[in-house]
Amino acid sequence: MNGVVIKSTGSWYSILADDGTAIECRIKGVFRIKGIKTTNPVAVGDRVAFEMEADGRGVIHAIEDRKNYIIRRSINLSKQSHIIAANMDQAFLIVTLALPRTSAGFIDRFLLTAEAYHIPATIIFNKTDLFEDEPDLMQELHDFMAIYQKIGYPCYKVSAIKQSDIDILKGLTKDKITLVSGHSGVGKSTLVNAMDAKLHLKTGEISDSHFKGKHTTTFAEMHALNYGGFIIDTPGIKELGLVDMEKEEITDYFPEMHAIKDQCKFNNCLHINEPKCAVIAAVENGEIAQSRYNSYLGIMSGEELDIVYENDK
Numbered sequence: 449m450n451g452v453v454i455k456s457t458g459s460w461y462s463i464l465a466d467d468g469t470a471i472e473c474r475i476k477g478v479f480r481i482k483g484i485k486t487t488n489p490v491a492v493g494d495r496v497a498f499e500m501e502a503d504g505r506g507v508i509h510a511i512e513d514r515k516n517y518i519i520r521r522s523i524n525l526s527k528q529s530h531i532i533a534a535n536m537d538q539a540f541l542i543v544t545l546a547l548p549r550t551s552a553g554f555i556d557r558f559l560l561t562a563e564a565y566h567i568p569a570t571i572i573f574n575k576t577d578l579f580e581d582e583p584d585l586m587q588e589l590h591d592f593m594a595i596y597q598k599i600g601y602p603c604y605k606v607s608a609i610k611q612s613d614i615d616i617l618k619g620l621t622k623d624k625i626t627l628v629s630g631h632s633g634v635g636k637s638t639l640v641n642a643m644d645a646k647l648h649l650k651t652g653e654i655s656d657s658h659f660k661g662k663h664t665t666t667f668a669e670m671h672a673l674n675y676g677g678f679i680i681d682t683p684g685i686k687e688l689g690l691v692d693m694e695k696e697e698i699t700d701y702f703p704e705m706h707a708i709k710d711q712c713k714f715n716n717c718l719h720i721n722e723p724k725c726a727v728i729a730a731v732e733n734g735e736i737a738q739s740r741y742n743s744y745l746g747i748m749s750g751e752e753l754d755i756v757y758e759n760d761k
């Protein structure tokens with residue numbers, strides 16, 4: 449039988465079989481990804497083949513090749529990685545400009561890593577209800593949206609609390625596997641609950657995140673949507689991260705820089721202080737947003753790109 453992993457708790461995996469039944473499975477045999485050591489052989493989103501045992505539970509014996517996956521490097525020195533999720537069709541970055549404030553640097557690092565993982569990203573600005581009487585914040589929101597829409601990232605503004613424009617998100621997520629990420633407290637779980645009233649994901653007051661246990665293992669979980677598709681809610685993930693990325697590659701994950709880098713005088717230009725650099729010229733004439741370029745410089749100067757869980761802090 450075949451199915452998809454919707455939850456993993458260490459040694460047991462919850463599988464949604466293709467016929468719609470839910471089955472608990474364990475693993476037989478050794479599964480490895482080429483080149484990396486992982487602490488978990490199977491992750492949420494994996495498509496697997498399994499056989500039923502007499503006790504009504506199953507044994508996974510094969511994993512289909514992954515279309516993509518995101519991993520988290522372990523914080524100890526074992527050099528092992530943890531696969532957080534696999535086979536995503538898209539990533540939603542949930543952003544708020546107030547309570548808590550998501551910075552441009554955070555958005556840009558997220559988009560960079562989504563590009564590198566080949567996961568199409570959409571930015572959802574939540575909590576717009578808080579801005580209704582705040583023209584300055586509303587203006588800032590529209591400025592943010594304009595920057596990212598120009599690059600080609602779809603942007604939407606919603607309010608999970610007021611349930612405004614949630615139908616748009618339903619349309620975007622129908623029949624897809626969608627990873628939902630963003631700072632703790634931006635309203636990821638509240639939004640998912642608004643999209644499917646049958647889901648009752650735990651939501652919290654913002655201050656709660658400060659009291660989370662320090663070494664709680666966080667497992668991603670995939671939720672079936674009642675209108676078709678799945679949501680992967682990633683509690684406490686601050687940002688996506690890459691295990692390895694060369695400096696020369698970084699431009700390629702900023703689409704607006706990648707598009708013009710051939711016009712730089714030097715073909716090994718890193719767009720920092722080289723003469724006749726097309727990227728620097730585009731920043732100067734406003735074609736490329738200064739905030740994006742600042743993020744680029746920060747990443748080039750070695751800002752940490754690994755996945756950070758808020759619990760690690």
Ligand SMILES: Nc1nc2c(ncn2[C@@H]2O[C@H](COP(=O)(O)OP(=O)(O)OP(=O)(O)O)[C@@H](O)[C@H]2O)c(=O)[nH]1
Pocket residue numbers: 574575576577578606607608609610630631632633634635636637638639650651652653654657682683684685
């Ligand atoms: N005003 C306002 N508050 C919201 C909105 N969406 C969520 N909230 C509130 O923000 C707080 C955090 O929401 P959650 O859905 O728990 O946030 P989360 O992103 O899932 O947080 P973690 O699970 O810790 O990563 C809760 O108190 C929500 O009620 C919104 O659209 N407007």
Ligand SMILES: [Mg+2]
Pocket residue numbers: 636637638650651681683
């Ligand atoms: Mg949540």
Ligand SMILES: [Zn+2]
Pocket residue numbers: 709712713717718719720722724725726727728
């Ligand atoms: Zn250049």
